[in-house]
Amino acid sequence: MLCGLEYTYKLLEFIKDEIRLIKLLPGSWDDDISFTMFHCRLKPPAPGPPTKRLPIKGLQNTLPPGWTVGEAMSGRYIFINQQNNPDVPTNSWHHPDASFDRSLYELPDQQLPQTTYEPSYEALSYVWGSPSNGVLTGHVVVDGTTPTTQVHLGANLAMALKNLRLPDRARTIWVDAICINQRDREEANREIRRMKRIFSLARRTIIWLGEEAHDSGHALSALASLGGQVEIYGNGFITTAPPGAHRTGYLPAYGERTRESLRGLLRRSWFSRVWVLQEALLANRWAVVQCGGHNDTAEWAVVRKALFVLTRREEVPLDVRKLVSPYRNALITTSHRSLPVLLNWAKYRRCTDPRDKIYGVLGLVSDAIADSVNVDYGLSVADVYKSAFLAYLKVTKSLYLLRYCHIGEKRTDGPSWVPNWENGDEKGSNTASLELLSMDLAAGYSSAVQTECLESDSVLQVMGRQCATISFVGAMASGSPDDVLQTMRQWEPQDLETMTNTEYLTGGTLLDAFLLTIFRGGTRERLPEYDGFLSMKDLRRAYLDARATPSSKEALLGYIARHSTADNLASMTTQEGYFCIAPPGAEAGDRVCVLLGCSLPLLLRPVRGTNCDFQVVGPCYIHGFMDGEALLGAFPSPSWRMEIWRGSAATYTSCFFDSSTGDRTPEDPRLPPLPEEWDEVTRARIQDDLPMFRTFRNNVSGERMDSDPRMLPESLAERGVQLDRFRLV
Incomplete structure (x- = not known):
């Protein structure tokens, strides 16, 4: 090991948009790692001629x-x-x-831009590893004039550089651990905001998964083979890659060797870290995945397609699918990468600093949100999480992030209305299972009314309506589908005769309301174009058969397993007689509330000694309030129901069906006609859109809003809807 001084960083001139790069010098395997460090301007390439390419x-x-x-x-x-x-x-x-x-229609004919613009560099995506595994290795010669100096490299980075080093020529690379002065907080704060540009402008990104092990070369080859057969387009549609004849299925005949090698590859630490997702998704089409030496590589674009297919094919072993499934939405297109999706993903990834659960995805969110998040490692974790929440609220006028709050996960140093993204296990969150079918409009197409946010005392003031009060909380369902079914039986509110003959508060029988609550509205009637959902009649029959004859329960167990029904959720009843289901943590006395701009009802807990202060307990599903009833009242007749239809690019739309006439309309029959000065307009989906959205434009003022003007507080007040104010603390 060479001896020398520790390298002293020269300040970057941010006014000149400087970055640091290293020139990895050639050498053999046993040589010390050597590179020079230099500064250069991060300037984008000159724009090309205007494209003639048509939109879809x-x-x-x-x-x-x-x-x-x-x-x-x-x-x-x-x-x-x-x-x-x-x-x-x-x-x-x-x-x-x-x-x-x-x-x-064609993309510009581009080759790998070796010297298209300067600086020409590759970016490295890798896992830092434990600081305790670091090694003081290599030497740095700055501009060829200073004495030999040394830098501290983690073991994984040192091994990556050894494998990336070429025998006969230098290689220019950007590596975060080296090219950012990690001891300079101000510099680190600034560089976080430039990560999107750094990886987007790199000539190529190298995704380093580690040394060759567990047959990783075979795993990469299998992924490349699979990815080369398919194309993914639109809203996650899979088709064969042109040219080529259609085949039944896209998976080759994977033997045990392939399955084991995939398990080993997907369990590597790269797939468990926060930062790497944005590094890979910001990479251009020439990015590569590398395990070990230069021969063990595959194109990231091809691997990315294969990973998506693995999440969709039932032939893939379940443990392999579970390893890949968290990446499913992010692997498709930018429009899927909303801040809620990314943060819920990051919650179950690893990072050394919990603030990176936010900072590690900023390169993937819209500029409007990223620019509103305060990047400062001097802030507390709670303040960083609060900054992300308020940035999303400011841009979208939505309280969508409240669905990720859970009283049992609340930070002691932050308000209850800010989700805690720090701790998550690989099994996923309790709230995740609730939102699988949560294409709901409990508050209609309304926007949040945030009267005030006092950051000094972390109070968020919002508007909505209180619907019910929890009176009883049952056991939590968990475990196998059979365990969940047994817990469901414990939740049954009455004997069978009463359940089948007594009417629920909002219509229908107690039995139907009970089943719709447990299955969170997931029926063929509500989701008519979705495969795998039973009609209400068939669901009722399957439950009664399983209840009467244990040997007949297999069909229902399979249905429960496919839809994760009620797993990690508890059943509740209210003083008024409503059925409710929610993650554990609720108590008798909690209030069921529907807030403007929040698609799911929330459980709020009154703070003793106050009139309108509440803690957020978490989201819930309460039958009778999932389709805007708290704000718009009941449908004109029992024959009306809401349906959810799939749109393009991960969007969903609501439709209202009158079973007595067979008529369908996109207009809610409970709403008055749209005011003359307003028109509904169509537009392409953007990254910050909710899964269900509508856009309206005022022809007089030109104002555009992604919420229905008939759901504004003043419009609701004109129809006699009394809104409550809530101070969330």
């Missing part, structure tokens, strides 16, 4: 009948012909009209 909608209008077009993960447009036989699509990168101008 415009391109679709040019296609003959039976053809559709989608955007693949790579950004290329893929054309699919399903006219003759939907099961045998003909896929192509080329417009079906051979004479159609290719510049109107």
Whole structure:
């Protein structure tokens, strides 16, 4: 080991937009790691000529009948012909009209930009590892003039640099642990905000998973083979890659060797860390995944497709699917990467500093939200989490993040209305199981009314309505589907005869209300185009059969397993007689409230000695208040119901169905006509949109809002709806 002085960092000139880069010097395996460190400006490449490329909608209008077009993960447009036989699509990168101008749909012809712009560098995505495993290794020669100095490298980074080093030429790389002065808090704060630019402008990103082990080369080869067969487009649709004939299924005949190697690869620490997701997703199309030496690599774009397919195929072993499934939405397109999705993902990833649960995904959120988050490692964890919550509220006018609050996870140094993203286990959150079918509109298409947020005492003032008060909390359901079913039986409120003949408060029988609560509204009637959901009639029959004849319960157990029904949730009843289901932590006396701008009802706990102060206990599903009843009242007749339909790009829309007439309408029959000065407008989905959204424009003022003007407090007041004010603490 060479001896020398510890390297002293020279300040970056932020006014010049400087970054540090290292030039990894050539050497053999046993040589010390050597590199020079230098500063350069981080400037984007000169813009190219304006693109003629059409948007998807415009391109679709040019296609003959039976053809559709989608955007693949790579950004290329893929054309699919399903006219003759939907099961045998003909896929192509080329417009079906051979004479159609290719510049109107093809990406610019780009090669790996070796010297397209300066600085030309590669970015390294890797896991730091434990500081205790660090080694003082290598030497740094700055500008070739200073004495030999040394830097502290983690063992994993040292091994990465040894494997990345070329024998005959230098390699320019950006490495966060080296290129950011980790002892300079001000510099670290600033560099966090530039991570998006650093990885986006890199010539290529290298995803270093570690040394070759557990047959990782075979795993990469299997992923590359699978990813090369498929294309992912639109809202997660999978098709065969053009050119190529359709095959039944996309998985090769994976033997035990392939399954074991995939398990070993996906359990590597890279897949468990927070920072790496944004590094990989910000990478360009030339990014590579590497395990060990230069020969053990695969294209990240191909691996990414394979990982997505693994989350969707039932042939894949369950433990393999579970290892990949947290990445499912993030692996598709930018429009899926909303702040709630990213933070709920980050909660169950690892990082040394809990503030990185926020900072580690800022490169993937919209600029509007990222710019509103205070990046400062001098802040407390609670203040960083609060900053993220308020940034999202400011941009979206939504209280959507309240669904991730859980009284049992509340930080002692923060308010109850800020979710605690610090601690999460690999099994997922309790609230996650509640939101699987939570395409609900408990507050309609309303926006949050935040009257005031006093940051000094962490009080958030909001508006809504109190609906009910919890009177009884039952046991929590957990364990196997059979265990969950046994707990459901304990929740039954009455004997069978009473359940089947007594009417629930909002209509229907107690039995139907009980089942709709347990299954969180997941029926074919509510989700008519979703596979795997039973009709209310079939669900009722399956439950009664399982109740009467234990040998007949297998069908219901399978249904429970597929939909994670009631797992880690507790059943509750209210003083008024409503059924409710929620994560554990609720107590008798908690209030069920619907807040403007929050799609799920919340359990709020009154603070003793105050008139309107409440702690957030968590979200809940309460039958009778999931479709806006707290603000709009009951539907005109029992024949009306809300349906949820799938849109494009991970959007969902509501529709109202009158079973007595067979009529469907997008307009809620409980709402008055839209005021003359307002029109509903259509627009492309953006990153900050909620799963269910509508956009309205005022023709007089030009104001645009992603909520219904008929759900504004003043509009509700005109119809006699009395709103309450809540101080969340």
